[in-house]
Amino acid sequence: MKRYHAYADVTFDQSGQETRVTKHHNQLELHGIGRSAAVFRINGTDLVIKVFFPGFTHIAAEEHIIYDKLHGLPQFPRLHEVGANYIVIDYIAGKTLFECLTERIWIDASYINQVDEALHAARALGLTPSDVHLRNIILSPNGRIYLIDLARFRQGQHVDHQWEDLKRMYRLYRLRFMPKRYPARLLNAVASMYRRFINDPRH
Numbered sequence: 001m002k003r004y005h006a007y008a009d010v011t012f013d014q015s016g017q018e019t020r021v022t023k024h025h026n027q028l029e030l031h032g033i034g035r036s037a038a039v040f041r042i043n044g045t046d047l048v049i050k051v052f053f054p055g056f057t058h059i060a061a062e063e064h065i066i067y068d069k070l071h072g073l074p075q076f077p078r079l080h081e082v083g084a085n086y087i088v089i090d091y092i093a094g095k096t097l098f099e100c101l102t103e104r105i106w107i108d109a110s111y112i113n114q115v116d117e118a119l120h121a122a123r124a125l126g127l128t129p130s131d132v133h134l135r136n137i138i139l140s141p142n143g144r145i146y147l148i149d150l151a152r153f154r155q156g157q158h159v160d161h162q163w164e165d166l167k168r169m170y171r172l173y174r175l176r177f178m179p180k181r182y183p184a185r186l187l188n189a190v191a192s193m194y195r196r197f198i199n200d201p202r203h
């Protein structure tokens with residue numbers, strides 16, 4: 001019996017690049033939206049449900065496999081339930097590194113090291129982490145780092161170098177005279193150019 005099945009009945013409206021949620025269960029609160037899914041907090045729990053957009057539902061099963069492999073590692077949420085178009089995982093309180101940059105929250109070198117450790121642990125389990133970027137990394141209030149959005153950790157796929165590139169940018173960020181806060185629009189514009197001209201697998 002799937003406990004959260006009814007919550008996955010979410011409707012979306014897609015216009016151009018953007019997808020909006022048009023209807024969801026009243027026990028859910030929209031928490032974040034990505035390029036493949038909407039993430040909701042489930043009232044009265046410490047869980048979120050990630051409901052995939054039509055056309056992306058196959059990713060639920062892919063993330064399931066990755067979460068099973070990473071089971072027990074402290075830098076990843078735990079998986080609680082999987083359905084045809086959704087996964088239920090721990091809610092991670094905190095800010096994504098993207099939000100840290102827009103809200104002027106200092107990104108310490110120790111956080112970067114924690115990401116490296118998490119990726120190292122995932123590789124040791126035979127995975128090939130990819131798609132590691134600012135919105136997929138959460139800094140918790142006690143200074144711990146969690147990685148989310150794991151479909152592209154699977155083996156044998158196109159591996160990108162986003163995390164290595166971000167670490168290069170981090171060297172600039174740390175310089176005393178560099179700004180510590182960036183408008184979301186600027187970060188989105190840089191991310192979009194990065195995807196188009198640097199990280200496109202067709203190039």
Ligand SMILES: Nc1ncnc2c1ncn2[C@@H]1O[C@H](COP(=O)(O)OP(=O)(O)O)[C@@H](O)[C@H]1O
Nearest residue numbers: 032033034035036037039090091092135148149
């Ligand atoms: N377990 C979680 N705890 C807290 N916030 C989350 C969690 N999972 C996702 N989010 C938020 O929802 C956003 C979208 O989720 P994500 O899994 O990255 O979806 P997508 O595959 O569409 O990129 C994230 O950038 C983050 O802000």
Ligand SMILES: [Mg+2]
Nearest residue numbers: 034135136149
């Ligand atoms: Mg994401």
